[in-house]
Amino acid sequence: MYNAFFGFHETPFNLSPDPAFLYRSPQHEEALANLIYGVRSRKGFIALTGEVGTGKTTMLECLRDYLDLQQFEFAFVFNSRLTPDQFFEMMAYDFDLQCDRKSKTDVLFALNTLLVEQAERGRTAVLIVDEAHNLEWDVLEEIRLLGNLENRQGKLLQIILAGQPELDRKLDAANLRQLKQRIVLRCTLNPLNREQTHEYIDARLTRAGMADQTLFSLDVIDAIYTRASGIPRVINALCDNLLVTAFAMEQRTTTLEMLDEICSDMRLDWPRAGRERLARSRFETAVEQEPLSRSSYGD
Ligand SMILES: Nc1ncnc2c1ncn2[C@@H]1O[C@H](COP(=O)(O)OP(=O)(O)OP(=O)(O)O)[C@@H](O)[C@H]1O
Numbered sequence: 001m002y003n004a005f006f007g008f009h010e011t012p013f014n015l016s017p018d019p020a021f022l023y024r025s026p027q028h029e030e031a032l033a034n035l036i037y038g039v040r041s042r043k044g045f046i047a048l049t050g051e052v053g054t055g056k057t058t059m060l061e062c063l064r065d066y067l068d069l070q071q072f073e074f075a076f077v078f079n080s081r082l083t084p085d086q087f088f089e090m091m092a093y094d095f096d097l098q099c100d101r102k103s104k105t106d107v108l109f110a111l112n113t114l115l116v117e118q119a120e121r122g123r124t125a126v127l128i129v130d131e132a133h134n135l136e137w138d139v140l141e142e143i144r145l146l147g148n149l150e151n152r153q154g155k156l157l158q159i160i161l162a163g164q165p166e167l168d169r170k171l172d173a174a175n176l177r178q179l180k181q182r183i184v185l186r187c188t189l190n191p192l193n194r195e196q197t198h199e200y201i202d203a204r205l206t207r208a209g210m211a212d213q214t215l216f217s218l219d220v221i222d223a224i225y226t227r228a229s230g231i232p233r234v235i236n237a238l239c240d241n242l243l244v245t246a247f248a249m250e251q252r253t254t255t256l257e258m259l260d261e262i263c264s265d266m267r268l269d270w271p272r273a274g275r276e277r278l279a280r281s282r283f284e285t286a287v288e289q290e291p292l293s294r295s296s297y298g299d
């Protein structure tokens with residue numbers, strides 16, 4: 001909508017997990033390196049956890065690009081509210097297994113054939129499950145059993161479970177201790193810090209065609225950081241809304257006032273929001289009262 005006005009060749013703050021816009025914070029870099037290392041070294045299970053909107057699916061999309069490039073066989077299961085039968089069917093579709101995909105026995109047989117073939121070529125196949133915190137216990141148990149497929153050189157199927165912090169808590173449950181023991185790598189994504197938020201916004205704008213941006217002042221970015229609590233998805237939503245507002249007002253920069261209005265439209269709450277609102281309303285009252293107090297001095 002505003003791309004031409006600001007001179008972007010792509011929308012800078014999309015909400016999709018697009019690897020082309022990857023900002024390599026040290027923790028994102030480390031998570032991706034861990035995922036790739038885990039796959040290459042045939043380690044078994046890897047868990048990737050993080051709060052909502054911190055970049056888990058983006059990391060998995062980067063891994064998917066890597067696997068495509070390296071011609072690894074993989075299946076990406078992103079709908080985790082599944083029964084065990086649906087899980088097997090979905091995995092069979094994604095691995096493109098040529099069998100009766102509704103029969104668990106057939107799927108396991110075809111999968112085993114694929115895994116052995118891959119192993120003979122010195123490769124692992126990868127199963128990626130996003131939103132894994134939603135998985136039912138019986139599906140998690142099936143996944144654990146899939147993780148048992150191995151030959152003498154190592155695991156035949158590398159499994160990556162990604163999800164919100166509830167996943168960690170689920171894996172701590174007594175009935176999943178066998179699965180927990182098999183997790184060899186755990187990575188966690190945390191929100192960005194203030195400095196990273198500045199770099200993140202600059203990086204996305206540069207990627208969209210605006211190096212040396214002047215749209216967001218340092219103060220505005222600081223305020224975006226506080227209000228988004230460093231969560232990339234919320235940062236994107238705030239920046240996108242700011243650009244829409246500036247475009248509508250035919251302005252080439254964004255302001256704290258615009259941000260205030262957007263946060264209130266989004267009903268956004270952030271730490272110390274109440275205190276900031278109170279301070280602002282006191283300030284506005286003082287400004288309104290200023291002419292009165294002047295006149296009371298009778299000048
Ligand atoms: N390192 C990053 N570089 C660029 N963009 C990022 C990064 N991390 C997150 N984002 C952006 O933040 C938004 C949310 O990311 P993503 O969907 O990957 O989060 P998530 O952790 O999977 O969220 P959820 O818990 O809701 O599934 C996306 O628009 C994504 O592009």
Ligand SMILES: [Mg+2]
Pocket residue numbers: 056057058130131
């Ligand atoms: Mg996600």
